[in-house]
Amino acid sequence: DIVMTQGALPNPVPSGESASITCQSSKSLLHSNGKTYLNWYLQRPGQSPQLLIYWMSTRSSGVSDRFSGSGSGTDFTLKISSVEAEDVGVYYCQQFLEYPRTFGGGTKLELK
Amino acid sequence: EVQLVETGGGLVQPGRSLKLSCVASGFTFSNYWMYWIRQAPGKGLEWVSSINSDGGSTYYPDSVKGRFTISRDNAENTIYLQMNSLRSEDTATYYCAKGGNYYFDYWGQGVMVTVSS
Numbered sequence: 001d002i003v004m005t006q007g008a009l010p011n012p013v014p015s016g017e018s019a020s021i022t023c024q025s026s027k028s029l030l031h032s033n034g035k036t037y038l039n040w041y042l043q044r045p046g047q048s049p050q051l052l053i054y055w056m057s058t059r060s061s062g063v064s065d066r067f068s069g070s071g072s073g074t075d076f077t078l079k080i081s082s083v084e085a086e087d088v089g090v091y092y093c094q095q096f097l098e099y100p101r102t103f104g105g106g107t108k109l110e111l112k
Numbered sequence: 113e114v115q116l117v118e119t120g121g122g123l124v125q126p127g128r129s130l131k132l133s134c135v136a137s138g139f140t141f142s143n144y145w146m147y148w149i150r151q152a153p154g155k156g157l158e159w160v161s162s163i164n165s166d167g168g169s170t171y172y173p174d175s176v177k178g179r180f181t182i183s184r185d186n187a188e189n190t191i192y193l194q195m196n197s198l199r200s201e202d203t204a205t206y207y208c209a210k211g212g213n214y215y216f217d218y219w220g221q222g223v224m225v226t227v228s229s
Contacts, residue, residue, distance in 0.1 A: 039215045041157075048207060048222055049157065054215040092157055096214040100173040101159035 002027045002095050006104035012112035013083050021078045021107045023093035028073030029056075037096040040069055040078045043106075044089040052091075053078065085111055114138040116208045116220035123226045124198055132193040134208030134220055142166070142186040145211030148193050150204035151222075160206070163191060176202075198227045 007022035029038045040053040051060040053069035056076060066081045080087055088111050093104040120132040132148070148160040161182040162171040170182050181194040191208060203226050209216040 035214070037214050041216075043157075048219040049216075050219065051212070051215055051217050054212065054217075060217065094157070094216075099162075099171050101162075103157040103159070106156045 001100055002029075002098055002102050004093055004095060004102050004104035006091075006093060006107045009107055009109055011108065011110040013109060014112045015084065016082050019080045019083050019087075019109060021080075021091050021093075021109075023071075023076040023078070023104050025074050025076070025095055027097075029095050029097045030073040031097060036071070036073065038069075038071065038076050039094045039096060040067075041092045041094065042087075042089050043092065044086075047089075049092065080109075083109070083111060087111070114210060114218040116210060116218060118206065118208050118220045118223040121206065121223035121225045123228065125229050126199060126227055128198055129194070129196045130198060130225060131195070132206055132208075132223060132225070134191045134193075136189045136191070136208075136210065139210065141189040146182075146184060146191045147209040147211060147216060148180075148182060148191075149207045149209055149216065149219075150202075151207070152201075152204045155204075158204075161193065162211075195225070198225075200227050203227045 003026040005024045013019045030036050036056040038056045041049040043049040057069040068079045090106040090108050092106050115137045118134045124130045150160050163182045167184045179197045184191045205222040207222045208220040210218040
């Protein structure tokens with residue numbers, strides 16, 4: 001199985017500051033078609049997860065451009081510029097290259 | 113607007129069965145893969161099952177393989193999760209999700225399943 005490992009944030013994050021969440025996969029998520037099948041989701045308190053970023057760096061429809069995704073085949077970063085109150089929650093990375101589909105353990109963002 | 117509404121959760125004894133349903137609307141259901149994903153209380157997300165657009169292919173992690181069965185009725189815009197031989201570790205909120213192109217693009221509100229005697 002592909003293991004997804006997420007880093008922690010130095011919480012709480014001051015409002016207006018940027019935050020970067022890291023994710024590492026145990027195997028390259030780069031497909032032979034050139035796409036990297038790494039996704040990011042946000043689960044706000046008491047809500048269902050929502051898709052933020054897919055294919056490592058493509059923002060989902062309606063997602064603020066304050067969110068950006070980057071990385072290589074095994075190391076990934078979700079950057080949130082100018083953190084706002086609505087960004088509070090738990091962020092998950094997830095691989096879609098192989099079965100079983102696996103998620104990282106989650107990274108909690110708290111606001112100062 | 114895409115909507116996914118899960119039903120069928122509840123309290124069930126270990127070893128018993130339960131069937132979840134998810135009714136979809138707002139998109140052409142028969143064109144998309146669908147998924148179940150669960151979240152144990154206070155824990156992270158775990159993919160539970162996948163089904164392709166015509167229901168001919170299904171996938172499961174080892175943790176539920178042989179006990180859970182995903183199915184769909186494209187005429188009713190509904191997917192199901194038949195859960196047999198339930199264990200305490202199956203206690204979780206179960207989310208139905210719509211598949212995008214190698215991602216889960218819409219999630220339901222979730223339904224709670226508690227396995228306890």
